[in-house]
Amino acid sequence: MSNNTHPRSSSVQWDRRRFLKASGLTAGGMGLVSLIAACGGGSGGGADGGTVTLRMPFLADMQIPDPDIMYEGEGVQVMESAYEGLVRYESGTGKIIAGLATSWTVSDDQLTYTFTLQPGVKFHDGTIADATAWTKSFERRGKINQGPAYMVAGVAATDAPDPTTFVVTLAEPNNAFMHYLACPWQPFAVSPTAVESHAVAGDLAQEWLKNHDAGTGPYTIAEFVPGSHYTLKAFPDYWGGKPTFETVRIEITPSVSTQKLQLDSGAFDIVTKGFPIPDVLQYQQNSQFTVVNAVGGVGEAIWLNPHSGIFADKVLRKAVQTALDRAAIVETAWGGLTTAQEGMWPDRTFPAALAPFPSEVDTAPLAAMVPTLASNKVDLAWGADLGAPRQQMAELVQTQLAALGLDVTVRTMPTAEMFDLANQPSEKRPDMLVAFLGGDALHLDTTFRILLRTDAKPLNFYQYSNPELDDLMDEAVRQPTPEQSDAIYQQISGIILDEAIWIPLCLPPNSTIAHNYVTGIENNAFFPQIVWPPTLSRS
Template sequence: MRQTRRSTMTAFTIPFGRIVAASLLAVPLPAAAQNVLRVPFSIDIGSFDPDNAFETQALSAINNVYEGLVEYIPGSTDIGPALAESWTISDDGLTYIFDLVDGATFHDGTPVDSAAVLASMERRGSETMMLNYFLWNVTGIEAPDGDTVVFTLGMPQPSFLDYLSSPWGPKVISPAAIEGNPPEWFAENAVGSGPFRLTEFNRGQQYVLEKFEDYHGEEPYFDVVEIPVIPDIGQQILQLRAGDIDAVPTNYPWAQLAALPPGLELTAAPSMALLFGYVKPGSPLAEDADLRAAVMTALDPDIWVEDIYGPYATPALSLFPATMLTPETPVDFPSDMASAAAAVTAAGGLSLTIGYGSEGADDVDQAADIMAAQLAAIGVDAEVVVLPAGAVYGLQEAMDTAPDIVLTRSVPDAAHPETQAGVFYTTGAILNLMGASLPEADEIANGAFGITDIAARDAAYAEASDLWIEAGLFLPFADVQDVVVHAEGLTDLGLRPVFLPGNIDFGTVRFEE
């Protein structure tokens, strides 16, 4: 039996708060002149340990200090080389052989070799590490020579390379650092092989990365990356306009994107951020097909997605992000509002609550309000409930008071559909927040796990998605793009769909010459 895996919910949006006046008396040199990139975090780093922390905004920093064997290529879900220059997979799908790049070293001068990979994988696989589940199917790792690493799996796992490519996937750490320091040391220190070194860890205030001069890959454009912690989005916007920072990586108000001030521009890229709703099992929405059709009519994302996001989101095609798979037949919300209102009247009325976590994104807040208004238009008594921070993870222990629909914007661990179905939708999945269960859909999704033909695999997952929606257990609403607002001329941001929105690749970003 496969282990349960963990993904991440959207806990990376700070509400638009009070704008604090910024001093404009001192005008700093532009980052291009200083060769310094300044990108703020809204949420502080909990831990820099790549094996033992589920960071969100810090992904870009961690993934520029540490490298894995493979990685997703910017702007796509294609997998390319990192510390492994090539790899082969056995015909039975049980053996993966990786050939390491030549000449790579860690920031402490230790060479990157197969022994270092083994030490890092042993650390990642330890039961004490939060992210050990990425290696759940690995039964053995060997190093036949200094440049070769061989992974043996317990069962064929077509998603294995995706797990290794994940932004939270296994990284390779200097074996000297592992041996010479206690595990807790890595929470605020780092010795990787990436294009940048961690040189300043000032919790709650600022982090600094400096270019690693002996990096084995392409040299970064910037010499230094400064990462101040600025929780208030209004303050970030003021500092961006003043030239004190170079980007607002996430949470820039959607409504303001159409008219950015002079000197600012945006980069939009595909993302796996999916806005969807969990439906409370046993609620009228889940139990009554006519009422469910009426509610879906009112909640049709074709009505409201553009009002919130403008051109930077589209109605969802299924319960899987559009950048993950495109179903042959997209989900079809009913559209007859008169029939929907008649169904509610025939049922003697309907009351529903729509909830979302207080740590959620502002677009989730807006979507909940619009949905309540749409439901009212067909005679539903709809109430929006803001759940306390973290409460969404305890809904199964409080089902009597749980909302009928819980909205969230989520991103999976990796680009394989298994990391969406097996985390959010299947019975017992760790982020199946309402405890929904549909065995016939589980059977299809679990069967799709081992399919190597991508078209057949995607068709199977799309079929499972249809069943979950038809049963009224989950409702997909919007595929949301990754949008970064930044100084004019900043380019090659290296955004990747699987990364949480706003994670700029410090190794590729540059100013146009």
């Protein structure tokens, strides 16, 4: 696929000019030096009886940490700490690199994938993560059949000819398959012994895995207390070497303001997302902190409800599509730190030139339609998982539409509620939703497969269905060359643009903020809210 195996680097440096420009967007609170003094700032990297502990927050509870069920953003840090896949994305480049597989080959017919495994890797129960364990892990994901199960749905067979050789045979070619295996929700190695030992009534250990783990990662799940905290303990037999931090303590802290106070006081060592931009920029100017800025493969967009409410009218959706000044919305909300997307998709997954989004603003069609509407009321929700910049984008959309005669109400939508939209009646869903737009991997197939495919849940929020698109997305992944699949993705993009179900906004920058004694921060190339656990260290 175009630029999929080696996406370009996305490191971001925010300069003084941008700092001054953005710092007036929201109140950043008192100066950091005063705040740290007021909170009794410490040296961080807390010690519990000599145990080096890394402390960090989550904005909300994650789903249960079952490796074949967990399918959201908030808990991926836990999964990447306890479990590992065959391959992964290299930080900063998106190149697919070795994980538990040291090398791999693909047959000429693109059906057979042969992986050479790292020898001697132990699960947390002490058993060996060999090729047979991988066959069982693939089998479990398919049987659990939750959101990420599509990644193995095309597997016809697996084989373990010897302990360090794992063979996967697909039913038909799939040029996205290696990206499935590299993404944050990838198939993980799961101990067959643990699954068998803790299975109850054939549940494949689902009940036990609600608060335990069966992985190979650098950390084990020691405590999982919903609504309170999760504690991870270093695995002493980790094949990659003992982690620097012996304990990772994750506190559920829904308030960004509280997270900031805790970070400034030294109660938290690192925060991986969610701070308002003016605060981020102030931390960047403070020598006591390190700020790592990165973008990934997921954009921001406006979703329109095509089935009920005011936007069931396609003509009205198309009028809104051109009426909004996306450049002004993004410029104001992000203070010049990112720009409106030129293309329909994040540019790390598909070139903007092949699927451009109209940049010209034309308010006339919408202004002409508004007086003829039976109702001018619009319910606009924004997903709470991104934080302040998304809220401001929603409010700016409200302002622009109000100027054209629409009565727009803005509300916050908690992540759990957003992930349940697909199960709600159409009339219970908001007319507009400002949320993420992107798939599971640096390959456009996953965007379509999880956000648009008929009956896909939970991320096809409005349960859009188009059998023609379903067939086209399947056809695209079977193509032997990038040029052939790109041509089909262009066709899909044209259909979606005509349907006017999404209005792309921008590729948001993500900021990881840490005390400067925390080193080795490597953000995931697709989902930069994740930091790679084995490289984290302290100076």
